[in-house]
Amino acid sequence: MKLVDKFTLWYLSATLIILPLNAYISYQSIRKEIDKATVERLMHVNERVAGQVKAGEPVSDHTQGCKIVVAESTADVPAGHVEVAEKSIKDIPELRDNDRKVIVSSYYNINNRLYKVTSADYVTRPEQILAGLRTSIMWKVVILLAFVILTARLVSRYVLAPFYSTLKKVQRFNLKTKQKLELPRTRTKEFNELNCFLEKMTDKAVKDYSSLKEFAENASHELQTPLAIIRSKLELLSESDIRGEQAHLIGDMQNAVEKLTRINRSLVLLSRLENNEYEATEKVPFSQYTRDALSAFCDLMALKSLRVKSHIEDEVCLHLHPSLADILLNNLLSNAIRHNQPEGAIEVTLNHEYLMVKNTGHPPTGPTAEMFQRFRKGSQCNNSIGIGLSIVKQICDMNNFEIQYHYASGLHIIVVNFPSEAAASKLLQNDERYLHEKIRQ
Template sequence: MKLLNYMSLYLAVAILLIVSVWGTIYYFIMLGDVKRDVDEGLVNSKYIILRNVAANPHILDKSAFFGNNYSIRAISKANNLAKDHYQDTTRFIQHEIKYEPVRMLKTVFKHKNKLYELRVFASMVEEDDLISSLFKGLIGLYMAIIISSLIVQQLLVRRIWQPFRQLLDKLRDFQLDSHQDILPISTKITEFKEMNDVITSQMKQAMETYNSQKQFLENAAHELQTPLAVSINRLELLIEEDLKEEDRKHVAQVIRTLERLSRLNKSLLLLTKIENRQFIRKSPVSINDIFRYLLTEFRDLIEQKALTYSLHEEQELQWTMNRDLAIVLISNLLKNAIVHNHQHGKINIYIYDQLFAIENSGESTALDEKELFKRFKKQGKNKNSIGLGLAITKAVVNTYGLGIKYRFSTTHQFIVSS
């Protein structure tokens, strides 16, 4: 969920709670105000009736409400003579044929040494109608506030958060191998300024670290590979000299050891470069084309073991990645299928729109999945293996968010999927 929508959701819930609480409070306040206004009207009616009684004693004979809103009856005694009593009650309305809520004032007065009870009533607003009207008003108010808030967010909040969007775009477009200057964003908001300063500082530090590691790896590759290559060449020249057979075997063993050390050095440097994200350039790569190319390159190795292979191109598979790493990924899996196969074995390759699978015959037992992609973990009995091929494969897969699985039934199968 986007931050703006997340804020809108919480704002809507908060406003709903606030409107509900204040609506309830307002209802009771309004109901109290209505009763006070009605009570004031009842008191005013009482004084008018008492003045009319003084002027026209025949009014004392009115013992029922009839068309007027009061009644008077004689009583023998009264408690709280000077106190008015207010009461909520109902009265039957003839023309509506139903009972309506009314507010009644009961009081006692003395006329010519006789006590009389005066009842005055006034119509009240029905609470159901009041609640309904208030509820409709609150719903309208709530919708107006929400709509207004959304409009304000679209016009104002998006503008306020524009520096944040610029920071995200700068991070998204940032590449370690780019030599462009990191330009600060323009904003008056203190928090965004601090965020921009921290991000800019971290980006510069990352670029410096990346460049230093890149320089180290380049130097290491040159400084290690050069003496190894020189040593191997000299030993190859030496083995051509007139040496004893035993000495020739020793020299050949040293050459194989140095060659293995050279491969190990190259593999470790490659693995480090992959994990440090130094293969930045990406482009659409046809996996089908790479398989066809590598099968041609490995033909001699395949024929050496008298293997049969089949390439099933069900669909065209294309991934956006570094082409060199795509070749490393597929070549490692193909070499694994060839090296750990037996004589006259089989290799089947399946390519679909979202994945490819390499299936090969080999040992009759499954490999250890927990140890399979770890460094220097060798599978099989191949002495020339350095145990880094599948570790490099796993590093390439992780770099581009791909997935790799190993399965075993009667054959070994590696599946790489997007």
């Protein structure tokens, strides 16, 4: 839900709560003012009638449209006393009305006699006031809803224009360009604070990125020289007159140096992947890349006596960087060979929806959910450095591919799904069902 919609709902909810309360207060105020004005008018009528009595003038039964009654009183009340009464005549069937009557009685001392002058008039019923307020509230709600719905988005475009401008610039911001993020100043205090924070944060991110990239490149470059020296010294040492035990130690050291070299290259590659240094500019013929990768590993597969099956559809093209396509295929195939068993099998399937690599092998010793984490191995293999599948996962995440791992009936199954998650899930379910059927047979 958009921010403007949330504010609109909040405003309408508050209005629907406040309007009935305001109507009740208005009703009480209007009724009180009507009664007050009626009482004041009747008191004025009573004073005028009392003046007529004092002057000896005849008094009419109606004065200024009000019923008048003048009579001597024996009540023990002081002169000037005023009584106000309210009478509803809705219980009188003959009138068939619900009118409300206000009666004002005033006491006057005229010629040493106490007179009671009473006047009465009809006033507006509460139902009439409520009916008018109800109609008014309904129209207010309708007009308010229409006005808010029609103008909320127009007003939000103006009010939130600086926010949307900032959002677009932040979305286009790229660390690799090393350009400073410049955001416009606005008259809204909160937006200015947000822009200042984003500018400081992006400036620090650019500096940190540059420092980290420089450190990774320098570390990789500096490590290559001592590794090359160690490798050459070990080769020279292995050519000298050494005993069998020394040769075994030298071989272990050479293996360790080669492993360290692979780790260094893989970590540099991961750093570049995380920094999005590989951008896909065009589609690559992934079918041909897969065939070339299988051809490159055919000697190694033959050395391990592995049976290879491939089902590769033609014209499978992916929006992927060419280097990443090679790395993805090489890591998946080398992982399938390394973790395979002698005289095992490898099956590669590629179509427009997914890439699937199956290989025989021992069950994974660790949790399969951690298979794509760095330095996590599914089985104890001395030749594995534990980064290959992490690189594959990073490549898939960069290109919105989904990768899944599954082990069933002695087969390691990795599926890289190109279009959607549903196809990969369905594939694994069908593959598992197929394997169970084979087991039953």
